[in-house]
Amino acid sequence: MNRKQEPNEKFIVLAGATGYIGRYVFHELMLRGYHVTTLGRSKAQDENALYQHIHVDVCDDSAVAALEGDLPKNAAIISCLGSKTGGRRDAWEVEYGANQSLLRLSKTVQAKQFVLLSAICVQKPRLEFQFAKRTFEDNLIASGIPYSIVRPTAYFKSLAGQIDNVKNGKAFLIFDTGERTSCKPISGGDLATYLCDCLDRPDRNNRVLPIGGPGPAVNSKEQAEILFKLLGKPLKTRKIPSSIFKVINACLAPFGIFSEALSDKREFLRIGHYYATESMLIWDDDINAYDAEQTPEFGTESLETFYKDVLESGLQHHELGTHKLF
Numbered sequence: 486m487n488r489k490q491e492p493n494e495k496f497i498v499l500a501g502a503t504g505y506i507g508r509y510v511f512h513e514l515m516l517r518g519y520h521v522t523t524l525g526r527s528k529a530q531d532e533n534a535l536y537q538h539i540h541v542d543v544c545d546d547s548a549v550a551a552l553e554g555d556l557p558k559n560a561a562i563i564s565c566l567g568s569k570t571g572g573r574r575d576a577w578e579v580e581y582g583a584n585q586s587l588l589r590l591s592k593t594v595q596a597k598q599f600v601l602l603s604a605i606c607v608q609k610p611r612l613e614f615q616f617a618k619r620t621f622e623d624n625l626i627a628s629g630i631p632y633s634i635v636r637p638t639a640y641f642k643s644l645a646g647q648i649d650n651v652k653n654g655k656a657f658l659i660f661d662t663g664e665r666t667s668c669k670p671i672s673g674g675d676l677a678t679y680l681c682d683c684l685d686r687p688d689r690n691n692r693v694l695p696i697g698g699p700g701p702a703v704n705s706k707e708q709a710e711i712l713f714k715l716l717g718k719p720l721k722t723r724k725i726p727s728s729i730f731k732v733i734n735a736c737l738a739p740f741g742i743f744s745e746a747l748s749d750k751r752e753f754l755r756i757g758h759y760y761a762t763e764s765m766l767i768w769d770d771d772i773n774a775y776d777a778e779q780t781p782e783f784g785t786e787s788l789e790t791f792y793k794d795v796l797e798s799g800l801q802h803h804e805l806g807t808h809k810l811f
């Protein structure tokens with residue numbers, strides 16, 4: 486499987502190529518003419534002369550370490566890995582463990598760069614997956630390998646969970662007033678462009694890069710307004726107190742210690758509460774608030790166009806997976 490590295494050839498090792506963002510990144514890399522090796526449980530795509538897949542359990546450190554001889558030296562590594570469940574154990578195995586294995590491999594193949602897809606919410610870590618991500622970010626920063634840590638705000642797909650319900654006449658559910666949290670949503674294509682640009686942008690080296698879509702910031706009520714306007718229907722929302730997550734969590738507390746499954750359910754409730762109460766924007770300690778102005782913008786695709794597309798053609802490749810709630 487060894488591939489001879491020829492002058493001027495650009496080699497990338499991509500983990501997480503089968504995920505929502507990873508698929509966009511893979512496509513973008515192919516368009517840019519990179520030689521891409523994907524690592525994971527399944528292939529990103531079928532045949533392409535510039536593409537090879539190595540079937541490996543990225544959570545198995547020794548299996549990943551054994552790939553040293555199969556990978557081109559000085560390749561850039563891109564990780565779009567993410568826990569699919571957000572459960573406590575899974576978060577540490579994937580967000581931390583699998584990325585750690587990739588980092589060790591990066592050292593042995595003398596990777597020229599490590600581009601990590603992280604998340605803006607890790608700036609205020611309270612959840613297990615956020616601690617796992619932050620711990621890995623710190624290790625990457627300390628590793629000596631040139632890095633770009635990209636922390637995006639919410640993805641379009643994460644704001645698409647209610648489209649079908651609304652289309653079928655149901656109300657758009659908002660937490661509290663619907664004005665408490667905002668984000669600058671970013672499309673998969675725009676984020677993939679941003680991530681791939683990191684490969685050629687020395688000014689993004691050794692930096693933590695929070696990034697949003699083209700803006701402006703939108704809160705939940707405004708998302709509902711966009712959707713109902715596109716449907717030509719009067720706005721219909723249903724308010725849910727964000728405290729509901731805390732109340733249910735408190736009820737489960739006495740039982741959580743007995744079972745990992747229940748402990749994970751409690752973690753999902755914490756995740757729900759976090760997203761119902763925290764904005765996906767830059768947090769400014771000085772003003773003790775989120776600041777849309779300070780949240781960098783990138784890209785051209787708007788949430789409204791995405792909603793319009795989904796209303797007309799369905800979600801197609803925008804599978805929501807376990808992030809549907811958000």
Ligand SMILES: NC(=O)c1ccc[n+]([C@@H]2O[C@H](COP(=O)([O-])OP(=O)(O)OC[C@H]3O[C@@H](n4cnc5c(N)ncnc54)[C@H](OP(=O)(O)O)[C@@H]3O)[C@@H](O)[C@H]2O)c1
Pocket residue numbers: 500501502503504505506507525526527542543544565566567568569578579602603604605636637638639640641643806808
């Ligand atoms: N949702 C948002 O709005 C948002 C916003 C900012 C940042 N983020 C972050 O962006 C990252 C990517 O998100 P995404 O939605 O693209 O993720 P996703 O669709 O869930 O894809 C995750 C990728 O990781 C792989 N993976 C997960 N668990 C694995 C395991 N146990 N063993 C091997 N591979 C595993 C998956 O491989 P398989 O296909 O084999 O399962 C897949 O390629 C995540 O870290 C997420 O926290 C998300």
